[in-house]
Amino acid sequence: MISKSIVVVVQLLAWLAALAGCVGLALHFSGSQSRMLVLAASGAPYLMGSAVLGAVGFVAMRQWSGAAVAIVVVAIAAWTQAPLYVGRSGDADGHTLTVMQANLLFDGADPRALVDEVRARNVAVLTVNELTPTAVEELGRAGLDQVLPYRFVSPGRTATGTGIWSSYPLTETVEYDGFVLNQLSATADVPGVGPVAVYAFHPVPPVYGTRVWADELSRLRVILDRSPADRPVLAGGDFNATYDHRQFRAMLSGRFADAAEQAGAGHLVTYPTDKRWPPLVGIDHILVTGGSAVAVETVGLPGADHRALVARIQLNAR
DSSP states (O other): OOOHHHHHHHHHHHHHHHHHHHHHHHHHHOOOOOHHHHHHHTTHHHHHHHHHHHHHHHHHTTOHHHHHHHHHHHHHHHHHHTHHHHOOOOSOOSOEEEEEEEEOTTTTSOHHHHHHHHHHTTEEEEEEESOOHHHHHHHHHTTHHHHSOEEEEEOOSTTOOEEEEESSOEEEEEEOSSOSSOOEEEEEEETTTEEEEEEEEOOOOGGGOHHHHHHHHHHHHHHHHTSOTTSOEEEEEEOSOOTTOHHHHGGGSSSOEEHHHHHTOOOOOOBOOSSSSOOOBOOEEEEEESEEEEEEEEEOOTTOSSOEEEEEEEEOOO
16 A cells, blocks of 8 residues: 555655646747746756656546646647647648758868768758858868859858858858848759748857847848748758747748748757757757758767758749
């Protein structure tokens, strides 16, 4: 027979688990610019998942009122995360190309490993963050300019640099002013499709300053909203925000969709990869309009602190 003290402990733990799930839900919906809450929102799915343990504990103890509360929390949590797993095929029926997003950790990433992945996966468009002048030279020596002969790059010191490489000619190149890190766009002329707008973004991380972080995400959303409506648009970047940040999901409230969500790829964690523990959060994204992602996955990149993101995009036919 289970002692009364054990029952009390299990009930307490179950209530704590259910409460943690409620906190995760609150963080998912919060638009707060508090640094602590913004950083905590990155872990919202883990907090929500704890409600499952709470439900199990309540059921085991036959505490039906507590079980009901925990199950409601689990149901709402599942509803918030389901879009990442269900997928939306869309109506794209045209040209298919592969897009890669990579954060190089300044010039820390192995350039040959990146070029090998680009070549092996037949990547047609590559967006890069934390691109230094040294990294540009090393990538060139590793053969990137032979695989992707067209580029628009704005390298910089440490994290500021950003770049776009393409199989297709790039025109209408723009570098956006007023951001801490470099934000770029260009137009790729894709045979059989026509012009495709490509953006490479890198807003500051919230640890830099959550108000600046939120402001930059908002201004990048405006840039995307003003992107040409008569052509497909691809936006790759280290957004320094997860799907559980309301400020990031605001970017998906109009024409744009997250490639991972479109493909039903689930939680694709990309950061950090330079710790003793595995990556925990997904802050690298590829956004799409005028097409639909049919497959998205992460790829290890030796020397970097992010996994790269690779998406196969089917663009709408002209």
